Each structure stands twice: as structure tokens, then as C-alpha cells.
Amino acid sequence: MHRVWAEIDKSAVRHNLAAIRQRVGDTRVMAVLKANAYGHGAVEMAKLLAAEGVDAIGVGDSGEALELRDAGITTPILIVGGIIPGEMPRVVANEIEVNLHTVQMAEELNAEAAKQQRSVRVHLKVDTGMGRLGMQPFEAVPFLHNLRRLRNLELVGMCTHFSLPYERNPAFTTRQIEHFNLAVEVAERLGYTGLTLHSSSSLAVFGRDDAYFNMVRTGVALWGLLPGDEHGNAEQLKPALQLKSRVLFLKDVPEGTPIGYSRTYYTPAPARIATLPVGYNDGYRTSLSNRAEVLLRGVRCPVVGRVSMDYTTVDVSLVPDAAVGDEVTLIGRDGEEEITLAEVARWADSIPYEILCGLGRRVARVYI
Ligand SMILES: *Cc1c(COP(=O)(O)O)cnc(C)c1O
Secondary structure, three states, X not given: OOOEEEEEOXXXXXXXXXXXXXXXXXXXXXXXXXXXXXXXXXXXXXXXXXXXXXXXXXXXXXXXXXXXXXXXXXXXXXXXXXXXXXXXXXXXXXXXXXXXXXXXXXXXXXHHXXXXXXXXXXXXXXXXXXXXXOEOHHHHHHHHHHHOOOOOEEEEEEEOOOOOOOOOOHHHHHHHHHHHHHHHHHHHHXXXXXXXXXXXXXXHHHHOOOOOXXXXXXXXXXXXXXXXXXXXXXXXOOOOEEEEEEOOEEEEEOOOOEEOHHHOEEOOOOEEEEEEOOOHHHOOOHHHOOOOEEEEOOEEEEEOOOOOOOOEEEXXXXXXXXXXXXEEEEXXXXXXXXXXXXXXXXXXXXXXXXXXXXXOOOOEEEEO
């Protein structure tokens, strides 16, 4: 029995993968499982998705990659951002694919690979407007010329990343695609063919169909979410995660009772207050204080007072028969009512991704 847990519906994840595949047809799918699969449990999700035949797995760093290798995952793994030099030995030793951004990085990685007498599969990352990682398109020419000398690196792909989420400017994304195509053309002229080309994350997969190339990199859609979706595509997906807790303590208080740290809330009338064993240590943020709602016996109840490290207080006056031990839904559905992750993110002045990644270590992951 858990005090706070995330209930993760595996069939929803399978459903979402099928929806992605329906969308992209024969295009290969990389499941992006960084940040512990956005809180869903990287090993568990990797096993599930590998069994479903995803073509590749994306992770954030070499530690995440090793966790999956140690769990016996043999699917190709790419670190979707970049690596630091200190990560090179284990990247090489464990056959992890990486993106390259500079000639210097390529030389260092090649030296490590030569030392270990191995070959590393690399992707060239092109910055077409995200402004975060990758080389400029025109730098691809000297880079690719240099790459020829680096015998222990095998160029297997090229990629770029769109800046599009939440800011829909189709023209900007179109320009990013054009710049990427220019870099790809250069690579092909230099004799690099058969490369895996990839650019689209979930929002691009569902937002536009002209940038699939031959692989897409989907994270959030696998979990059933399309933040900022304006096309109604989110309806094809099923949220996989619900966050739940239980009533630990209940009390009836008179009007004017202060609740929680700093007395940010005084009961305006006699009230029944429930204390839940979930707090910011679990990722239920202080910014949810006096703003969020939870579901108890299918009824929306407001969070009152400040969320603390381990506890959250809720006014349950609308649920007279509430009892200690009752299940409480912080994200998810209970009866007719649903509290969506998007709603929680809005209350928290955050984004759904950040809420998922922020779910704490203490939150048990329960798979159904
Ligand atoms: C996280 C990430 C993705 C996946 O993004 P979603 O919006 O979750 O689909 C794809 N590509 C890169 C480079 C990423 O960092």
C-alpha cells in the first residue's frame, strides 16, 4: 500500500504508439525515454516499447543510456542532446549513439573509440533555428570532410530539432526544414548516403506532416499528451499516468482557522480539512498552493494553504462521508470528473513536461 503513487496504464502507452505509427506510416519511431521516461519509469517503458518494436530509444545522458543497457535493452540508444568528454569512455564501451556538434568533439570521441578499438555510431546535429545544440548548416561541409579521417566513427544519421512547441509559426518551421535539407544535400554530395534523418518531436509529428524524414523522435505523445495542441489531435491519445494519494488525516475546524505554513489560508467558514501525504518532494509543487484541486470520491476539492515538503491540505467539506484512507486523485479521472495534467501544469505556472519530470523518487510507480 502506497501513500502516493503514479498509476501507469501500459495499454495507453501501446495505444499512443499505435496512434503515432498510424500518423507517420513507415517512418521509423524513436521512443524518447529521457528523464526516467518523463517520470513513467525508463526501464519499464523501454521494455514495453522494445517489445512493441520501436526502432530506437532516445535518452538524455550516458547514465540514462547505461541504466537501459544494464536492464538488458538491446535496442539502439541515442543520447538526443550532447555529451561531455567525460561521458565518452562509457558511451564507446556500451555502443551508445551520440550526436556530434563540433570537429573537436568528433576527434575526441574518435580517439576514445580508437583506444578501445571500437567504432561509434554518430549522428550529425544541425542547428536550424533551435539555437541550443548542433552546428550551423554551412559548418557541415568542413565537418564532413574532417570526418573522413576519423576511422572509428561511423556516421549513421543527421538530425535537427524544431523550436515549434507552443509557438506556431509554420513559416519558421518550414525554414528549419529547408536548412536541414541543405545540410542533408551536402552530406549526400559528399557520399554519405543511407543516413537516418530525423527532426520531429511529438508536436511536429501531430502538427505537420512534411518533416518526418525517416525517423521521428517522440516522447510526450507516448504518454498521451500533446501540450498546446490546437488541432484536436490529442483526442487520438490516452494519458497514461494518474497521480494518486490517500487521506491521512481529517479534521473539522471552525471559521477563521489558519491552515499551513505562513497562514496563507484561513477557513472562511467551518470546514472539513483533509491532509494528504504528498508534497513538493513528490513533485506536487508549492505553486499549487491555494490553486489546485484534487478529486475525492469523484468531487473536486480545493487545495488550501501551502503545499509543504510531505503534506498537502485540502478542503473536503463537499464530501461529508470522506474517510481516512480514501483514495485521492491529483492527476487523472475519478468517476465523471477528471483533473488533467495540463490543468495541474497551468495551476503550477509550469508545463506538463516539467510536472511529469518532477515526480519525485518517493512516488511509487504502479503499472496496470
Ligand atoms: C525531448 C526531445 C524529444 C522528444 O520531445 P517530445 O516533445 O516529448 O516528443 C525529441 N528530440 C529531442 C532532441 C529532445 O530533446
